Amino acid sequence: MLGYYLDLALRSLKRNQVLTALMVLSLALGIGASITTLTVFRLLSGDPLPQRSSQLFYPQLDPYPIDQPFSRSGKMPWLMTYIDAMNLVHARKAQRQAAMAMTQVKVIPMDAGKKPFFSDGVMTTADFFPMFDTPFQYGAGWSGADDDSRAQVVVIAGFLNDKLFGGANSVGRNIRIEGHDFRIVGVLRHWEPEPRFYGLRLGGHDYGQGDAVFMPLQSARADGMSPQVTLSFGPESTDVAHLENASSIWLGVWVQLSGAADVSAYRTFLSHYAAQQVSLGRFQRPRVSLSGLTQWLDDQGVVPDDVRLQVGMAFGFLLICVVNTVGLLLAKCLRRSREIGVRRALGASRGAIFAQFMVEAAIIGVAGGVLGLVFAELGLWGVRQQPVEYASLAHLDFGMFAFTFAVALVASLFAGLLPSWRACVVAPAPQLKIA
Amino acid sequence: MDIRPILSTLRRHKFTACLLILEIALTCAIICNAIFLIGQRLDRMNISSGIAEHELVYIQLAYIGERPDAMARTAADLAALREIAGVRAVTMTNQIPFGGSSSNMGVRTDLAQQKDTINASQYLGENVPSTLGIQLEVGRDFRPEEYRDLTDVYAALGKGDMNALPKPALISRAVADQLWPGQDPLGKQMYVGGGIPLTVIGVMAQLIRPNQFGDGAQYSVINPIRLSMSQGAGYVIRCAPQDREQVLKLALAKLKTLDPNRIVLGKGTLDQLRRDYFQNDRAMAGILVGVCLALLIVTALGIVGLASFWVAQRNRSIGVRRALGATRGNILHYFQTENFLLTTIGIAIGMVLAYGINLFLIVHYELPRMPGFYFPVGAALLWVIGQCAVLGPALRAAAVPPVVATRSV
Structure with missing residues (x-):
């Protein structure tokens, strides 16, 4: 079943390439910014002697x-x-x-x-x-x-x-x-x-x-x-x-x-x-x-206020990117009301429709995560060029690497919730009639 | 234009409309605060120092240890530096504006005071006012006979002999206004370091402290105390702006010939020093500008996406309106007004959010209250972005031919 949803999702994403690119890009920007600032924050607020x-x-x-x-x-x-x-x-x-x-x-x-x-x-x-x-x-x-x-x-x-x-x-x-x-x-x-x-x-x-x-x-x-x-x-x-x-x-x-x-x-x-x-x-x-x-x-305020501020701002930015993705996904799925109507009439359950749209959101999330990782590496490269003592230490570790994908997936699935729900409550009959 | 049809249409797209409003509100809130923070940084970076910044170079030497001939060697250094062509004045001072370290002291006007009135920075050295190019508002500069050696000052302090200490002091206008508001500060007494009496002989228009601007950026005092190279922070040399590099090179060479073993810790122009001092602020301002731009772009793209979707969805109804006599302009205005309406609601909510974020920042980051004019700036930005973003889809809508109405979708 999942394979079918993946196929459907990829087809739908391909159909609207610009919109898809927009969603992936905005999610990636938000994730890149958040991961960059969070990495610096974690670096600065780290435990200097974990064993002692x-x-x-x-x-x-x-x-x-x-x-x-x-x-x-x-x-x-x-x-x-x-x-x-x-x-x-x-x-x-x-x-x-x-x-x-x-x-x-x-x-x-x-x-x-x-x-x-x-x-x-x-x-x-x-x-x-x-x-x-x-x-x-x-x-x-x-x-x-x-x-x-x-x-x-x-x-x-x-x-x-x-x-x-x-x-x-x-x-x-x-x-x-x-x-x-x-x-x-x-x-x-x-x-x-x-x-x-x-x-x-x-x-x-x-x-x-x-x-x-x-x-x-x-x-x-x-x-x-x-x-x-x-x-x-x-x-x-x-x-x-x-x-x-x-x-x-x-x-x-x-x-x-x-x-x-x-x-x-x-x-x-x-x-x-x-x-x-x-x-x-x-x-x-x-x-x-x-x-x-x-x-x-x-x-002693080891973590500078600037860094805290940057983390806050980056997550605010991510929030806006998620809202943006929600809006775009919603627009997309409403445009496909007729397709949904046909699928429902052919026997797809509400759960199936919901799952299909969530898979689509997840694909965007993974793509956003990959691109976000690129942005995060770019951002950290930028941090390393800054004249600060910790500059050379700003690197993405494995934990943050995994966390990036977790954030991307959670953000995109969260963004997909509302559109998927709207999609699965579409009543099939009126949609078929219009056609 | 009648907005009632727009409202009734929007009511049928509550979710999408709300999302757009939410996005605009969040963007507005963050942008207002980000612009405010940028303004704060720029203010900090543009702080005026009260010295002839473009005419100064400095050389910091490594500590050479206490030695009996330090004073004589310093005098020899100073004399040698003065001989360099183009050099107008030279001093050995204890601190340099925008340098890393500073000497600070509590100042009070009455010995019986429980607490110091202000904390001011203390500049020491011979001919500091003329070398740094400080403007004297009233009063006079120190006379040569008023200078004392720091070693003698330490000795006098050790014995508790207040009379052997140099009394005259130059204070900045900011210090004068804080200690004696509305009065003539000349000849007034103040006490520093818990009881050392000083008499004000002159007021400087401005003199920035080396760092710690939070304690009052312009709270500075100069004492007529000569320093040796083992006591001071470095040589400051004044020359014409175009001679700076040449003078610095010659000065370094001269100091090396006088003593080949010394280590130069730092050298450069005051302009460089200032640039370095505000490096972090510049970086932060750059990041904030980047965030603002990214936010505006993302929001604009969101508006483009949603508006395109709406236009595509209403293709048929646009065709019907056109068939019923609506002009292209009507259709264009319809989408523009719709966007303006949504943006305005978003901005209104965003203002409240912006105020809330500002309050949070005031509590947690000791930032001042955001002045009111940042709100309209943020609002105008979003209106412009909104209108620009919707223009493309709206033009596409206006181009829908009336014949679409007759086609099945």
């Missing part, structure tokens, strides 16, 4: 004076002072915890021939690697003892290892960063969480190639490296050399907690800590916050 994200939390404290708040709308400060960050890290109340800041460093290759270049660096503490489950190609991260002894050690990214050492095992060799020798203890495998959640608000890039070097925070600071972002709230000026004691926030702290009990225990610990700081006179407000990874990304 549910266990990662971002604590926030408020060291700002009440009369000079961090934000007028009552937002918590994004970052922490060195004192608070170190207190939290040393308290070891979570399973793992690390403080971090982004920095720009000049890397000087040991080979005399190669030129020095600037790279993104992370100054952090030992737990960074096990907590974020970073994959190592060679070696491993450093230990807590290395943090305390300000060891001149470094973990480098795979791409830097390729660039400097041709991909060979470089553990134990030295690189020169900002004029100081650092011993390589580990080389990461390709690791680029998107978005780069740990660098948010720290001045790092949110997307794209990962950071090149990871150094112990205190060692890097002792060597004069400075964080990308410092926000000061004290009366004294910010002197980059003495940030450790300044009234400045410049560190992000992440903690790993597994289970609701741990989370609430940590929250209690944070509140106690803040209350204690208030009684010591360091804080004026005891408020604290502990956000999960995904919540933190949401709160």
Whole structure:
């Protein structure tokens, strides 16, 4: 039966080629736009560390004076002072915890021939690697003892290892960063969480190639490296050399907690800590916050408003395209009232007529989906030409590929419902009489 | 023209008519808002900076670390840059308009205030007003003896010695109007950074802040503080527009000869910097224009399709009307009026929808309310599109000969 409907549908579509092309084109445009924007949206709102994200939390404290708040709308400060960050890290109340800041460093290759270049660096503490489950190609991260002894050690990214050492095992060799020798203890495998959640608000890039070097925070600071972002709230000026004691926030702290009990225990610990700081006179407000990874990304508006707007607009566009297709299909099917009358008189049931028109709609849907896919690829190519950090990541994955056809089919079947219903309620007798 | 026959015909095609109205309404709603968003972007991109944008080039150098001779080396750099043919003025400043980074501070007029009145951006550097080409409305520029080194300022701040800090400040007109509306700002006191006193010596017509336009695009203050190359963001050079490329090339060469080891992080003209700054806005405006065009095309095609169908379906009745004496013009007008009617109903519903979408955007995206004149713009667009789209099918209808009436269908 389906074969017969397909045959009928194809004949009918061929009879009105312009109208068919119009329907397919408008559906494809709507689908192409929706899939393009949705792909970008999914890329931006993706989970950077699917295996760990549910266990990662971002604590926030408020060291700002009440009369000079961090934000007028009552937002918590994004970052922490060195004192608070170190207190939290040393308290070891979570399973793992690390403080971090982004920095720009000049890397000087040991080979005399190669030129020095600037790279993104992370100054952090030992737990960074096990907590974020970073994959190592060679070696491993450093230990807590290395943090305390300000060891001149470094973990480098795979791409830097390729660039400097041709991909060979470089553990134990030295690189020169900002004029100081650092011993390589580990080389990461390709690791680029998107978005780069740990660098948010720290001045790092949110997307794209990962950071090149990871150094112990205190060692890097002792060597004069400075964080990308410092926000000061004290009366004294910010002197980059003495940030450790300044009234400045410049560190992000992440903690790993597994289970609701741990989370609430940590929250209690944070509140106690803040209350204690208030009684010591360091804080004026005891408020604290502990956000999960995904919540933190949401709160910080990782997905730009423009992208949300584009998604909304694309789906509005798709809606209009569907309405358009409904109108055109309806027009087509009403013109075929006589054909329907004949088929009904010859014994076709209402269900058969309905199915026939739905098959016709589905064909348009599949054609629209294929063409829509072409448009989506074109659209994503356009996104990749844009000057944004995530540009190179905009690709159609298999999920979106399948989703495109699902959207196309659902949209066309939805569009076909009304015309098919109108077709199947056509009364055969009057149609035959006119003839 | 009598619209009653049109209405009674439409009543027999309720579904199709409703679909057309729905399509036009949705298109109208989205187009009104999209045009409004485009307008917003264009406004943002056309923001005036108050500086001589076409006469400026900049060179950003990598941080060289704190060194005792930084100030002397900066002075040597500046002197060397000034010697280049065509250079009118040079400064080392802490921030560049449309550059990535900015220094911002809270400003209040009274120390007892609980909260800052505004947040303004702070420009530092020697000869900033003359180099950037800022227009002074009233008051005067800084005198040479008023400048202090940033290192000394830091030292004074560290000791809490407010008297060693440079007091004079230039403020933009926007800051003056916000702090002292309707008063003469000259000689007035303001406090920045939680208690540092400044005295207004001049008011600049305009000076845009480097970024964060949401806090007040023209809220800027200049302090007479000299910077070394390790403290500033880069050199800004003023020259004639046609000399810019040549000057930039010579300046880079000169800086390289003075110190071959430095790394240039960024260079270019202010025009380029501005273009880059608004790249995202331009891209978004482009996308919005594309969406509008695509929407109009799809809607137009929909109207063409439906109108063609109607014309074909009513072939016989058109023939009868023609046989009974209707002119081609009558038939043409009939379809045009029908389209106008449907479009108008669609637009009316679309306006309500557009307003609703705008309210949604206001709540979720901090957009301002859509000014009223965007509504008629959207309406006019749809009327034009509707009439253009229906013209073809209507002409085809008008061409139906009366003899069709006598034929069996």
